[in-house]
Amino acid sequence: MTAPAFPTGTILGYPRIGRRRELKRAVEAFWAGTIDADELEATAAELRSATRERLAAQGLDRTGSAIPESFSFYDQVLDAAVAVGAVPTRFARFLGDDGSVDLGAYFTIARGVGDDAPLEMTKWFDSNYHYLVPEIGPDTSFSLHAERILAEFAEAKAQGFLTRPVVVGPVTFLLLAKAADDAPEGFRPIDRLAELVPVYESLLAELARAGAAWVQLDEPALVSESIDEPRARVLESAAAAYDALGAQEERPAIFVAAPYGSLDDALPVLAATPVEAISLDLVRGSLPESLDPVTAEALAAKTLVAGVVDGHNIWRGDLADAFDRVTAVQRLSGSVAVSTSTSLLHVPHDVEDEQALDARLVSWLAFADQKVAQVATLARGLAEGRDAIAAELDEASAALADRSAAPGVRVPAVRDRLSALVGGDFDRGDYAARVAAQTELELPELPTTTIGSFPQTSDIRRARARLGKGELDSDGYAQLMREEIERVVRLQEEIGLDVLVHGEPERNDMVQYFAELLDGFAVTEHGWVQSYGSRCTRPSILWGDVSRSAPMTVEWSSYAQSLTEKPVKGMLTGPVTILAWSFVRDDQPLGDTARQVALALRDEIADLEQAGIKVIQVDEPALRELLPLKLADQPAYLDWSVGSFKLATAGAAAATQVHTHLCYSEFGVVIDAIKNLDADVTSIEAARSRMEVVDDLATSGFDHGIGPGVYDIHSPRVPSTAEVQALLERAVAEIPASRLWVNPDCGLKTRGYDETVASLENILEATRAVRAGLDARAQPALAG
Numbered sequence: 001m002t003a004p005a006f007p008t009g010t011i012l013g014y015p016r017i018g019r020r021r022e023l024k025r026a027v028e029a030f031w032a033g034t035i036d037a038d039e040l041e042a043t044a045a046e047l048r049s050a051t052r053e054r055l056a057a058q059g060l061d062r063t064g065s066a067i068p069e070s071f072s073f074y075d076q077v078l079d080a081a082v083a084v085g086a087v088p089t090r091f092a093r094f095l096g097d098d099g100s101v102d103l104g105a106y107f108t109i110a111r112g113v114g115d116d117a118p119l120e121m122t123k124w125f126d127s128n129y130h131y132l133v134p135e136i137g138p139d140t141s142f143s144l145h146a147e148r149i150l151a152e153f154a155e156a157k158a159q160g161f162l163t164r165p166v167v168v169g170p171v172t173f174l175l176l177a178k179a180a181d182d183a184p185e186g187f188r189p190i191d192r193l194a195e196l197v198p199v200y201e202s203l204l205a206e207l208a209r210a211g212a213a214w215v216q217l218d219e220p221a222l223v224s225e226s227i228d229e230p231r232a233r234v235l236e237s238a239a240a241a242y243d244a245l246g247a248q249e250e251r252p253a254i255f256v257a258a259p260y261g262s263l264d265d266a267l268p269v270l271a272a273t274p275v276e277a278i279s280l281d282l283v284r285g286s287l288p289e290s291l292d293p294v295t296a297e298a299l300a301a302k303t304l305v306a307g308v309v310d311g312h313n314i315w316r317g318d319l320a321d322a323f324d325r326v327t328a329v330q331r332l333s334g335s336v337a338v339s340t341s342t343s344l345l346h347v348p349h350d351v352e353d354e355q356a357l358d359a360r361l362v363s364w365l366a367f368a369d370q371k372v373a374q375v376a377t378l379a380r381g382l383a384e385g386r387d388a389i390a391a392e393l394d395e396a397s398a399a400l401a402d403r404s405a406a407p408g409v410r411v412p413a414v415r416d417r418l419s420a421l422v423g424g425d426f427d428r429g430d431y432a433a434r435v436a437a438q439t440e441l442e443l444p445e446l447p448t449t450t451i452g453s454f455p456q457t458s459d460i461r462r463a464r465a466r467l468g469k470g471e472l473d474s475d476g477y478a479q480l481m482r483e484e485i486e487r488v489v490r491l492q493e494e495i496g497l498d499v500l501v502h503g504e505p506e507r508n509d510m511v512q513y514f515a516e517l518l519d520g521f522a523v524t525e526h527g528w529v530q531s532y533g534s535r536c537t538r539p540s541i542l543w544g545d546v547s548r549s550a551p552m553t554v555e556w557s558s559y560a561q562s563l564t565e566k567p568v569k570g571m572l573t574g575p576v577t578i579l580a581w582s583f584v585r586d587d588q589p590l591g592d593t594a595r596q597v598a599l600a601l602r603d604e605i606a607d608l609e610q611a612g613i614k615v616i617q618v619d620e621p622a623l624r625e626l627l628p629l630k631l632a633d634q635p636a637y638l639d640w641s642v643g644s645f646k647l648a649t650a651g652a653a654a655a656t657q658v659h660t661h662l663c664y665s666e667f668g669v670v671i672d673a674i675k676n677l678d679a680d681v682t683s684i685e686a687a688r689s690r691m692e693v694v695d696d697l698a699t700s701g702f703d704h705g706i707g708p709g710v711y712d713i714h715s716p717r718v719p720s721t722a723e724v725q726a727l728l729e730r731a732v733a734e735i736p737a738s739r740l741w742v743n744p745d746c747g748l749k750t751r752g753y754d755e756t757v758a759s760l761e762n763i764l765e766a767t768r769a770v771r772a773g774l775d776a777r778a779q780p781a782l783a784g
């Protein structure tokens, strides 16, 4: 086919939560039953319509397929699963007679109901976005349900737009799926590619009939080397899928988007297929150094979409350099377009909404709308020549120069402290000696604890909102938080937990809380970014050298400790997670920034010890998230990430028990890193995989304390005592009881109190039963 022209400027996707989180509010209202499906649909349609107008106003072509249709009510991978009919059979009773999925059914698949667990949720590449994992078995039947995709395209058309539908591509869809529970050993979802591709063929045919000129198929799995599938198989699958889709007569032109890194050896493979356009992530990745002649010739006949505007970060960046990168791509093909490197899903809507941010900082930033404008500028430069955009390029360069020279960006005292570090600052010393010193905690066998947060009730959030508005003064606020802490401590004592927490009521978020107190960070008012479903975070902006001007957590932790004889855990967020969940300066290596944060935490730990806190947890749930997608980059990452954790914690006395917490599975991938963290106790997520990780653990040589989670806090379901007992028995069969801890998978902040109390009570009852079994085994004569 002769491809229709690709737009000179585009983006791979746009935030969908709404500038004021309108979608979050409407979706949660629908769940609560306060609005119906029609009202939710109406809000969503308004948001989509406003987005199209906004994108056109920022300079994307209204009728040139430049505007992506990237809306989702919850998650784009779930949308793809629904579109190809791959809904697990446990949800069959919620579907229409023709297998259609209405909004109620859609959210049921996302969130579960009763004993029917939702789809599992996991990290989307190296981002803080989480997708729902499709379940595919040998019997999963695929059938097309393209109604929503077609309706949104038609909605745009009626509004006067020719947009570009965006769908997760078939290869990534299957590579991100997991084998259904009843699939035979050795079955891989990608085995089903040949049956899935025809459904995508039908989808393309329908889109062509509806008038779509281009379709975008997202294939980020092609850039990742951390996909659990041999690379040859991945490449073969890409070739097979896109040869087949490309051979189809009736279809829009195909744009394969491959964000989050270089395609590397997948580039020649895609080049050899009939697809008409391919994106190149030129922020994380780079242009291929050399191309074989066949690939070079094939690429020259395609549109290359240069992803030069960072979709993953909020810096205004070096626009002149971006323009140079675009023009470099022109050496490969006569048809080059400008784009973002990834979807703009990862950044907030609009920096203009930030009235409270320092104007100088604002001049260094670009949120989604500003990035769209940057794309439009570069596209104009491409069409009209560099001179046409020289003023914009110069302005961006001036902002960059201003940033590098601004006060606070380089603070000599922080830099001096960093350069004075020596090897010993990273090492806590002999583990056995620490274990001996920590016996003074007098913990029972299988000590029970929680991960830190207790439910963030609407009362707590309202108090914080009132504080922000000046309706409550800081003494009044502190008083309310102390009352909450006291309730949480008493509750834990009643339930019978061994190591208590203060419950983290004073934290709006485990990263933002620290960012608000540390120098070198700024926080936003409206900079919400979707993390999963309706849940959002406001990533802080780490713009300068980081230091701590005063203790951050000591008051709350020591207040909690004053209420009880039991140890209360001090609770900190680790340097890697603080970086991962913030927008981090891009003008120095991440490791340098991480060590600055680590030193601030190290001082906090010293203050907590001084205040009598004996157990300190430093959370690193994002350790896995930042693991580079390319294998070659992983060792250096593990070196600085583990190093920064050790720098934060190595000042602790031997008698201080240091805990860490990681809450994403795929534990096997980072087991060595966890060993190297050298925390005395590590809690991890394990309930959803029914303790599979204990096998990995038992064979890994890991010999410190470990708490595999026994309660899946992602669902409102209360685990029964018998269920928890079975999980614990599986764990004690493989891990010496002397090293085993009992805890939930993660913090309880998103849960309600009823299910929290019931679940913790069951956990304690199960623990007592397992302890009794251990005692009976240890003293057979008495047990007789």
Ligand SMILES: Nc1nc2c(c(=O)[nH]1)N[C@@H](CNc1ccc(C(=O)N[C@@H](CCC(=O)N[C@@H](CCC(=O)N[C@@H](CCC(=O)O)C(=O)O)C(=O)O)C(=O)O)cc1)CN2
Pocket: 128, 456, 458, 461, 462, 464, 465, 507, 508, 509, 510, 511, 512, 531, 532, 534, 535, 536, 537, 538, 581, 750
């Ligand atoms: N940064 C980060 N990333 C993370 C996690 C995390 O905890 N933090 N956990 C993992 C899972 N991801 C999650 C992400 C968000 C939430 C979450 O609960 N987010 C809340 C917002 C949390 C927050 O910032 N709360 C603020 C602001 C709350 C708010 O919306 N206030 C209302 C007013 C409140 C009222 O009157 O009731 C408003 O501003 O309109 C506070 O408590 O102060 C939400 O979307 O609802 C949970 C898990 C992985 N990534």
Ligand SMILES: [Zn+2]
Pocket: 451, 621, 661, 662, 663, 745, 746, 747
């Ligand atoms: Zn967690």
